[in-house]
Amino acid sequence: MHSSSLPHTNPTNKLQDMASAIRFLTMDMVGAANSGHPGMPMGMADVATVLFSRFLKFDASDPTWPDRDRFVLSAGHGSPLLYSLLYLCGYNDIDVEDLKQFRKFSSRTAGHPEIDQLAGVEVTTGPLGQGFANGVGMAVAERILAAEFGDDLVDHYTYVMVGDGCLMEGISQEAISFASHNQLSKLIVLFDDNSVTIDGNTSLSTSENQIDRFNAAGWHTQEIDGHDFEAIEGAIRNARLSPRPSMIACKTVIGKGSTEKQGTAAAHHGAFSASDRANMQQLYNWQELEFIIPKTILDNWRAAGTRGVPQRKSWKRLFADLQPSKAQEFDRRMMGACPENLSSALSALKQTLLGSPPTATRVASLKVLETLQPIMPELIGGSADLGSSTQTHPSTASTFSRENPSGRYIPFGVREHAMAAIMNGAALHGGFVPYGGTFLCFLDYARHSIRLSALMNLPVIYVGTHDSICVGEDGPTHQPVEQVASFRSMPNLNVFRPGDLIEAVECWELALQERRPALLVMSRQALPVVRRDVETNWCKLxxxxxxxxxxxxxxxxxxxxxxxxxxxxxxxxxxxxxxxxxxxxxxxxxxxxxxxxxxxxxxxxxxxxxxxxxxxxxxxxxxxxxxxxxxxxxxxxxxxxxxxxxxxxxxxxxxxxxxxxxxxxxxx
Amino acid sequence: MHSSSLPHTNPTNKLQDMASAIRFLTMDMVGAANSGHPGMPMGMADVATVLFSRFLKFDASDPTWPDRDRFVLSAGHGSPLLYSLLYLCGYNDIDVEDLKQFRKFSSRTAGHPEIDQLAGVEVTTGPLGQGFANGVGMAVAERILAAEFGDDLVDHYTYVMVGDGCLMEGISQEAISFASHNQLSKLIVLFDDNSVTIDGNTSLSTSENQIDRFNAAGWHTQEIDGHDFEAIEGAIRNARLSPRPSMIACKTVIGKGSTEKQGTAAAHHGAFSASDRANMQQLYNWQELEFIIPKTILDNWRAAGTRGVPQRKSWKRLFADLQPSKAQEFDRRMMGACPENLSSALSALKQTLLGSPPTATRVASLKVLETLQPIMPELIGGSADLGSSTQTHPSTASTFSRENPSGRYIPFGVREHAMAAIMNGAALHGGFVPYGGTFLCFLDYARHSIRLSALMNLPVIYVGTHDSICVGEDGPTHQPVEQVASFRSMPNLNVFRPGDLIEAVECWELALQERRPALLVMSRQALPVVRRDVETNWCKLxxxxxxxxxxxxxxxxxxxxxxxxxxxxxxxxxxxxxxxxxxxxxxxxxxxxxxxxxxxxxxxxxxxxxxxxxxxxxxxxxxxxxxxxxxxxxxxxxxxxxxxxxxxxxxxxxxxxxxxxxxxxxxx
Structure with missing residues (x-):
């Protein structure tokens, strides 16, 4: 009865078939849309299958369960991979019709994954390298939240899938360096090591040894055949045990399964021919027409999607047993509600500032942060190596580090770009309102991540100080001229430029209340405190x-x-x-x-x-x-x-x- | 008569005294300005002394000699180092009065080095990491120019001094990876390895092994005591011999010489006390008042400044013996003049395009580049892994690589930021008009380098394609909305958005003629060719x-x-x-x-x-x-x-x- 020759009872065959489902759905989606990027989904199908069916902690019926593992597809052009996985695992928000609408106007299955289109998408990705640093931010958030609420309540991994392009972008280096310095042990990066980008073989433009590069920063690294199920499983197991962040270089064949295109840049984007699909059917012993998944295989996937149910239930029981005040606070944090006494605390602060001698508006940040520390533990942040200049390092906050997971001041290093993307990641994780400071001029380094804050409408606060030619001696390289105009042109971004200390506190209040990305533009030089009344937040208008x-x-x-x-x-x-x-x-x-x-x-x-x-x-x-x-x-x-x-x-x-x-x- | 006990005849003592001159001038400049960043100049004084007195090929009397070695101070806040060197070596453009005016309004000695303020400054630096990638661009330019004009005429090194901050910025990784992939053997990076940034010890935010990091990319690396003159000399000698780009990690003490501040973040910026100067005088056996350099020491420095005279003269003789047409072309290129037949060539192109079927404006780039290849060899460039999408890869151009130094198409990899900074470096070197293409949306990654193109008013051309929501299926992450407005707000940048193929050619012509940074905003989608007349370049208005x-x-x-x-x-x-x-x-x-x-x-x-x-x-x-x-x-x-x-x-x-x-x- 129990015969090993039955293809679907052999565990490797089972995984192989599950991966085939991803490959065919990808091919079919790209075919229906007649556009899209199938190479990465087909290449990483095997890795994704092992991850989702064996390791990833999730329950498809509750995509926002706070203690789920986070999965970030940094190489967002590979969206068919994510859509296939969400559909196969049985997420409610997506069915096969959505797959057929891939890349169509107003469909849930947009060209690149978008958080506001589809539950289960953890982050809007597409611009390369961003997702990597977002994953770092999620791991930071997980660690701080665990330190605060206990690691029985908060204990999950962040998995990030990156491609060659992600690793060529400079932001990846900032993310690599930050992650290992802070020993973000629950961050696992799966590198789709296929040696192909849009323009051709990576040998056209890079000859780095990625393993050595990650090792240089102190990561745990492994190199595997990304089509060997046992190797994938072993590597993820090792990675989870490592006390350091872990990178697994998965050697894959781009577009694997397409006999006409696999292994070449032609597989990066564009549809496949009918003969190519026919060949792949033969290869994987697949009989089905477009978008049809055999029941056994779909059942196996649906089982993967419910694998986390017991874990989630036990978490729910744990949560139900919490002290009500703690549970309430956890809920408030995850929902992103402001504390009730925010306004009264800041009104009191304004009162104390009335009649102050001339003061730089940047000083308001420090005063606000120190005032809010006791009532807004969700305020975490820091600066890109300008803590004292930007006045974003409250003396009351301890410093986040590998030894101090509950630190709320984060020394981002001279890494404006990753700072912003890490802030995005922490906001996406939930439980936090991240802030980050640097000279206004240098926010240009972070511009693309700020754009993603705006696109995702995340509650993150950028503090740009030294806000004009009044920077003075440091000269034009440090003097913003065009930055405020350029940020005003960015949709969703709330740009504030307060005129004195009182207005600066009011703008901070609005930045926090509005729950959308904000840029606070602050002066380096002292400004007279000209406001005489503090009862009304006039800046609100x-x-x-x-x-x-x-x-x-x-x-x-x-x-x-x-x-x-x-x-x-x-x-x-x-x-x-x-x-x-x-x-x-x-x-x-x-x-x-x-x-x-x-x-x-x-x-x-x-x-x-x-x-x-x-x-x-x-x-x-x-x-x-x-x-x-x-x-x-x-x-x-x-x-x-x-x-x-x-x-x-x-x-x-x-x-x-x-x-x-x-x-x-x-x-x- | 010849006694080794005389301090200034011992070669090490001689170098030590020359370095002391830098340290005291730095201390005095920062003292007079009561602001500035002395830590790096004092820490790197020894390295700079060896470089300028033993290796750097230059003649202080001719700062624009085309075959000089280039020296880039990427850590631009260390400007007192550069100003000291230029003054000590006897550059005409700077005297001791200029040093006394450090950081004063309209002085030549601005807070950060600015190319338009002072001859001898090779690049405007300040925003960290940029200078590194600019140096890479200079080395690219040197290699291509040597391949074209011969390495008897073009044969120089590019030295770049970087700090911890430069190496934390993501752009540095893009530069590292690009440089070694292309084996830019004449690029030598001197890393001021002092383990201190503004906010404190680098252990606050990084724990990377920089040597391993550079090795992972294939660099030649060395690690030395940055205060050991023999070690410095040996390392630079080795670096020059290496067939790969070379990085020397110079372990230094920030602010070395200041007994009160050295080795700490306090030395990073700010003036010193009188007692500190007094202690340093004792330490270095220095008797002089502020800004005064003992004659022997100044003579030694001036000798360093004239050391290159014979080399320059022999180069001039070589140049005088060139074929007149070749010499003329070299001059044209270094002066940055357009070829005389530029307009006629593009007029002819326009003529052929009249009445074309609907065509994307991006296609104009390819047509212009192919038209100009024969008459404008100074046009070098490429794209950030989107050569075909951006239409910036002319079939007539061979690909630049380690094996093909005369290639004019540069595959920058997925590295928009370094692409822009490399373009700046090549333009600064002279002889080239670099262009670089990517999706308009992703130029945000390069924004800070584009700002520096604008600030330096360099003739570089950015090609931003897929210029609106008409990107279509790739969705909002790839659809520019705010970019054009944001770039219009940038001073000096010439933003063009042509309406059809004919206008696109006209805008290319203007971008080339105006010799200032230009952004060409091009459509992905086909547009009707609506212009009916081509005699006048109407876009000029x-x-x-x-x-x-x-x-x-x-x-x-x-x-x-x-x-x-x-x-x-x-x-x-x-x-x-x-x-x-x-x-x-x-x-x-x-x-x-x-x-x-x-x-x-x-x-x-x-x-x-x-x-x-x-x-x-x-x-x-x-x-x-x-x-x-x-x-x-x-x-x-x-x-x-x-x-x-x-x-x-x-x-x-x-x-x-x-x-x-x-x-x-x-x-x-």
């Missing part, structure tokens, strides 16, 4: 009349950040000159644009009012508020090295110079 | 009336790129509806803004004209042209995965939908 004109308005000065106090000085000159002048503070365009039009007109003034924008950076976009007849006091060139006040004066940022421009215009 | 209204204008449609043909279709509908409508093509804002105001008004129409901007991307900035009462048809959210036409329609980009918006507005 995006812009507001900071000081009304003495009588019927003739001029509206609109300023942000360090230029707010300058505008107030300018207004005084103009008022003394008989020109009734209002000052508007506009720390956030997005929030202001969302106000009712009558409010906006009330703030900006009627069409007869001369409107003057004052912002010591790129003028692009200000026409929206000042119209074609207004004046924009901006800077459309790079800065200069020199003491901040000299540079500021050089570019015309004095109350007298601006008042003169206004007077000249009105005299015309 | 930035914007022009593409089609005048049939009678007194009521509407002006202003479009770029793929929206130009859409605007033409819309105009037809509106004209049929009785609304005289003009279509304006505006491929380059910068060039258009520079036109006379009467021309601009002529193009855009009078204030009574309804102005409508049509660009399938972020609307930011368009108010400049349409005013507050105009219409902006843009996209202020991320895109969607799906066939291009579905996505385009979804966002309202059809002639009917836009015509409707115009009609609705005019009926109000």
């Amino acid at each position: 995006g812009g507001y009349v900071f000081k009304e004109a003495s009588s019927a308005r003739q001029v509206t000065l609109i300023a942000t950040g360090s230029e707010l106090s300058l505008a107030l000085g300018t207004a005084t000159i103009l008022e003394n000159d008989g020109l009734p002048t209002a000052v508007v503070s506009l720390p956030n365009w997005r929030l202001f644009d969302a106000q009712r039009s009558d409010y906006k007109e009330f703030v900006l003034g009627s069409s007869e009012t001369l409107k003057v924008a004052i912002e010591a950076m790129s003028p692009i976009g200000w026409e929206r508020y000042v119209g074609r007849d207004g004046i924009i006091c901006g800077i459309d060139q790079f800065g200069h090295s020199g003491p901040a006040s000299d540079v500021y004066t050089h570019f015309g940022f004095t109350d007298k110079a601006i008042a003169q421009r206004v007077q000249d215009r009105l005299k015309r | 930035g914007g022009y009336v593409f089609k005048e209204a049939s009678s007194a204008r009521q509407v002006t449609l202003i479009a770029t790129g793929s929206e130009l043909s859409l605007a033409l279709g819309t105009a037809t509908i509106l004209e049929n509806d009785g609304l005289p409508t003009a279509v304006v093509s505006l491929p380059n804002w910068r060039l258009f803004d520079a036109q006379r105001s009467d021309y601009k008004e002529f193009v855009l129409g009078s204030s009574e004209t309804l102005k409508v901007a049509i660009e399938a991307m972020s609307p930011i900035g368009w108010e400049r042209y349409v005013g507050r009462d105009g219409i902006i048809c843009g996209i202020d959210q991320f895109g969607h995965s799906g066939p291009a036409s579905d996505v385009y329609t979804h966002f309202g980009f059809t002639d009917k939908a836009i015509a409707q918006r115009v009609q609705d507005r005019l009926k109000r």
